[in-house]
Amino acid sequence: MSRLLTIRVLVALTLALGWTYVGWRWSASLNLAAWWIAVPLVVAETYSLIDVTLFGVTMWRARERPAPPPPAPGTTVDVLITTYDEPVDLVMRTALAAQRIRYPHTTWVLDDGARPALRDAALAAGIGYVVRSPDWEGRPRHAKAGNLNNALLATDGELVLVLDADQVPDPAILDRTVGYFDDPRVAIVQTPQVFDNVPVEDPLGSQAPLFYGPIMQGKDGWNAAFFCGSNAVLRRDALMQLGLVGYVDASRLAVRRALRTARTVLARAARGAADPTVAEALTSVRGAATHALRRLDTGDPLGPVTYEFQRAVDAASGTLVDADVARMRADLAQIADLRDADGTLPLDESVLTRLAARDWSPLGALESVRDLLRAVDVDRHDEAQAVQPVATVSVTEDMATAMALHALGWRTVYHHETLAHGLAPEDLPTMLTQRLRWAQGTIQTMLRRNPLRVPGLTAGQRLMYSATMWSYLSGFTAVVYLVAPVLFLFFGVMPVTAWSADFFARFVPFLVASQLLFLVVARGLTTWRGQQYALALFPVWIRACVTAAANVWWGRPLEFAVTRKDGRSSAVAWRRVLPQLVATVVLVVAVPVGLARAALGLSAWSGTLVNVAWVGYDLVVLGVVVQALRYRGYRATAATEGDG
Amino acid sequence: MDLDLELRGDRTAVLRITGRLTMVGAGDVRAAVDRAVTAGHPLVVVDLTDVPFMDSSGLGALVGGLRATRAAQGDLRIAGVGEQVRTVLELTTVDRVLRPYAHVDDALRGE
Numbered sequence: 001m002s003r004l005l006t007i008r009v010l011v012a013l014t015l016a017l018g019w020t021y022v023g024w025r026w027s028a029s030l031n032l033a034a035w036w037i038a039v040p041l042v043v044a045e046t047y048s049l050i051d052v053t054l055f056g057v058t059m060w061r062a063r064e065r066p067a068p069p070p071p072a073p074g075t076t077v078d079v080l081i082t083t084y085d086e087p088v089d090l091v092m093r094t095a096l097a098a099q100r101i102r103y104p105h106t107t108w109v110l111d112d113g114a115r116p117a118l119r120d121a122a123l124a125a126g127i128g129y130v131v132r133s134p135d136w137e138g139r140p141r142h143a144k145a146g147n148l149n150n151a152l153l154a155t156d157g158e159l160v161l162v163l164d165a166d167q168v169p170d171p172a173i174l175d176r177t178v179g180y181f182d183d184p185r186v187a188i189v190q191t192p193q194v195f196d197n198v199p200v201e202d203p204l205g206s207q208a209p210l211f212y213g214p215i216m217q218g219k220d221g222w223n224a225a226f227f228c229g230s231n232a233v234l235r236r237d238a239l240m241q242l243g244l245v246g247y248v249d250a251s252r253l254a255v256r257r258a259l260r261t262a263r264t265v266l267a268r269a270a271r272g273a274a275d276p277t278v279a280e281a282l283t284s285v286r287g288a289a290t291h292a293l294r295r296l297d298t299g300d301p302l303g304p305v306t307y308e309f310q311r312a313v314d315a316a317s318g319t320l321v322d323a324d325v326a327r328m329r330a331d332l333a334q335i336a337d338l339r340d341a342d343g344t345l346p347l348d349e350s351v352l353t354r355l356a357a358r359d360w361s362p363l364g365a366l367e368s369v370r371d372l373l374r375a376v377d378v379d380r381h382d383e384a385q386a387v388q389p390v391a392t393v394s395v396t397e398d399m400a401t402a403m404a405l406h407a408l409g410w411r412t413v414y415h416h417e418t419l420a421h422g423l424a425p426e427d428l429p430t431m432l433t434q435r436l437r438w439a440q441g442t443i444q445t446m447l448r449r450n451p452l453r454v455p456g457l458t459a460g461q462r463l464m465y466s467a468t469m470w471s472y473l474s475g476f477t478a479v480v481y482l483v484a485p486v487l488f489l490f491f492g493v494m495p496v497t498a499w500s501a502d503f504f505a506r507f508v509p510f511l512v513a514s515q516l517l518f519l520v521v522a523r524g525l526t527t528w529r530g531q532q533y534a535l536a537l538f539p540v541w542i543r544a545c546v547t548a549a550a551n552v553w554w555g556r557p558l559e560f561a562v563t564r565k566d567g568r569s570s571a572v573a574w575r576r577v578l579p580q581l582v583a584t585v586v587l588v589v590a591v592p593v594g595l596a597r598a599a600l601g602l603s604a605w606s607g608t609l610v611n612v613a614w615v616g617y618d619l620v621v622l623g624v625v626v627q628a629l630r631y632r633g634y635r636a637t638a639a640t641e642g643d644g
Numbered sequence: 645m646d647l648d649l650e651l652r653g654d655r656t657a658v659l660r661i662t663g664r665l666t667m668v669g670a671g672d673v674r675a676a677v678d679r680a681v682t683a684g685h686p687l688v689v690v691d692l693t694d695v696p697f698m699d700s701s702g703l704g705a706l707v708g709g710l711r712a713t714r715a716a717q718g719d720l721r722i723a724g725v726g727e728q729v730r731t732v733l734e735l736t737t738v739d740r741v742l743r744p745y746a747h748v749d750d751a752l753r754g755e
Contacts, residue, residue, distance in 0.1 A: 301741055303742050378710060386708060
């Protein structure tokens with residue numbers, strides 16, 4: 001039986017058994033006397049099964065691509081290395097390796113820190129050096145997405161290879177990827193991210209062999225492999241198309257909103273204007289706004305409509321300037337009348353007050369709405385660049401960009417071959433910050449661009465993007481999985497009617513089938529670390545959900561931090577994992593308490609043993625946090641092995 | 645790609661492009677529009693009659709030029725759009741912003 005067929009049989013089996021089990025849980029096993037834990041638990045189990053289902057759908061099309069065609073000669077490529085505050089040596093190590101890439105290309109360091117030392121080192125090595133153009137001053141910088149967008153306007157290769165500052169590329173990276181672009185519909189080729197400074201036991205769960213492997217191959221099968229921020233080649237024309245579509249969308253929205261608001265504000269201002277000249281000018285601008293909206297409704301392009309509107313505003317301001325000049329002349333005449341007989345100007349209170357009263361000038365009336373009127377234009381003056389090719393809706397620019405490209409009909413490729421070697425965080429706090437940022441970015445993207453609703457995606461693509469986003473909601477269910485057994489062992493609270501033969505007959509086959517599926521999919525890869533962290537980092541996932549929602553819905557800042565990768569250590573690491581440590585202690589105490597209660601006949605042995613096993617599983621999973629706390633970085637580990 | 649910038653009276657200018665307008669020429673187009681704006685001719689008509697092919701980066705340069713002219717109370721208009729250029733305008737939805745005029749004179753009048 002072929003591997004894919006085996007996987008499909010196991011997927012079908014797992015899902016059939018899983019949905020039978022969860023169906024039974026909902027219909028026949030809820031202990032409604034303890035609904036407050038029974039319902040959360042069954043919801044958590046349903047959540048997990050949906051997660052497994054989406055995983056199954058991903059694996060259904062797991063695709064191992066044949067080797068790509070050799071690259072056609074003559075394709076122009078820019079290699080873009082993004083940096084913010086990484087050490088100069090580290091950036092230059094990557095830049096020099098990029099220079100040695102065999103396929104003809106131009107290498108650029110995109111320095112968001114604008115550091116003179118890096119500039120000198122890059123230029124001395126004959127490497128291009130790019131910093132933000134002056135247009136970015138005082139405007140949103142959009143982090144890494146902004147850095148890339150700035151460079152895209154400063155370079156002109158047909159393809160761009162994007163590398164994080166610590167991802168040292170293989171000389172063959174372009175030879176192995178450029179060939180895919182023979183297909184004119186291909187926009188992105190993503191390769192794996194693998195880290196060199198990680199010991200075999202990977203205490204911080206840095207490697208993602210399941211993701212950069214079966215999962216991305218599965219997404220690729222649905223034409224939904226996405227850009228992961230580094231080690232990817234992108235087609236400039238696709239990015240520019242994306243930027244132009246985004247520019248048009250943003251302009252249409254901004255112009256309509258500004259015109260509608262302007263109508264309301266101008267009507268109010270005209271009513272309140274004492275001066276008839278002013279009232280007339282305001283009314284005429286309001287008329288222009290109404291006319292502009294009507295033209296947009298009939299499908300007239302934004303360009304001519306906004307141009308005409310701005311000229312109407314200019315004309316109205318013109319009448320007011322004339323009125324202003326007339327008034328100033330009158331003022332000056334009055335002031336002249338105040339002169340004493342000897343010609344000196346008495347600087348008394350009344351004159352100063354009069355001179356200072358410029359706010360009753362007619363032009364001032366338009367000043368108040370000037371910003372609003374300024375927004376009725378197609379120049380996106382609030383942004384550094386009208387066209388922003390790389391998506392700026394989220395702190396992680398990669399997934400949103402890929403989804404927008406898929407929505408426009410572009411294809412993507414996952415090329416499963418390690419062609420760059422990176423550096424992973426070497427301490428727990430840095431790792432936690434990085435995971436938080438990824439999770440926040442994913443949830444931001446989900447809330448701003450719901451993959452189920454974005455027009456233009458295929459059904460398979462909708463499911464694939466949903467799968468990634470769905471998995472980040474697991475923090476809430478993890479809490480339920482930790483609390484439920486504790487409640488039983490301490491207090492005998494039963495979320496199910498009984499842990500009976502009915503339960504085992506449905507649960508155990510599902511568990512066996514799903515673990516078997518996992519085993520076949522992983523094909524000997526060590527994926528246990530990933531499973532542990534999916535549960536053990538529950539406070540991070542919850543925090544990401546809460547902060548991202550607060551950001552998208554109420555505009556709260558994200559407390560966004562750039563990941564540092566130079567091995568910073570922190571004595572207060574344990575404080576960042578306090579919830580996990582507390583949970584561990586509670587779980588450990590629950591076991592003897594539960595056993596004692598069973599011995600005293602206060603609860604049934606079957607339930608006690610199930611829950612003790614459950615707690616045992618939770619403890620093994622959470623144990624990774626303790627391991628991570630004890631980790632002292634890669635160098636220290638190497639030293640104990642005698643080669644440091 | 646060749647560029648010919650002709651400054652006319654009444655704050656206007658005509659930028660005639662000959663050849664393929666792609667990422668390679670995008671910077672030059674932006675620079676030419678900036679020159680017109682700086683010289684006090686912010687109403688720029690770009691004549692695309694002799695542009696058989698334009699890519700998204702080329703169009704991006706025109707949008708960048710539009711921004712520059714608008715900042716100087718001017719405008720950027722396109723004229724003489726061929727089949728391929730029209731397809732790119734539709735594909736990028738930029739036809740919802742820029743109206744393609746048949747001739748340079750129509751564009752100058754805005755009709």
